[in-house]
């Protein structure tokens with residue numbers, strides 16, 4: 581299957597929920613995509629194939645949908661998986677990174693010993709919007725001494741600027757499809 585064909589298929593399998601979680605947001609729901617066997621496989625394959633020979637040591641997934649995708653990507657690459665979680669969820673010693681939300685600040689964390697200096701890390705989540713979450717995840721990897729090979733997402737909302745923001749930080753960004761006008 582070509583990547584162009586798989587992009588068309590994936591878009592058909594993503595459900596859009598208007599006004600969730602609040603008025604004006606078009607929520608791009610990938611649960612319908614990952615429930616579809618061919619869709620899930622195509623999505624994971626699309627995230628994996630650019631990195632088959634990229635020298636990835638670890639895959640880091642962002643809670644919660646990044647766990648589903650990142651776990652599958654790590655398995656296909658034959659590499660380990662590292663969870664990046666909301667504050668207070670990881671049991672051992674952590675390092676944390678704050679990031680801005682529309683209202684206020686949130687924090688994500690990684691185990692302090694999850695990444696060894698020099699590890700080459702692929703960051704995975706389902707969707708990039710403003711890029712705040714992924715930016716914080718990238719900071720955690722870098723502060724751990726890791727090198728970010730790329731950040732990979734199924735969905736890009738380019739009008740919200742996240743993929744451009746990561747590229748400005750020198751991070752390679754892989755997305756499988758985009759919704760213009762979000």
Ligand code: AMP
Pocket residue numbers: 605606607608609642643645705706707708709710711712713714742
């Ligand atoms: P951001 O930090 O603004 O790039 O937001 C990315 C995170 O929020 C990802 O973990 C997404 O799952 C979630 N998210 C943001 N906007 C949407 C949307 N319109 N539809 C689905 N998920 C979203």
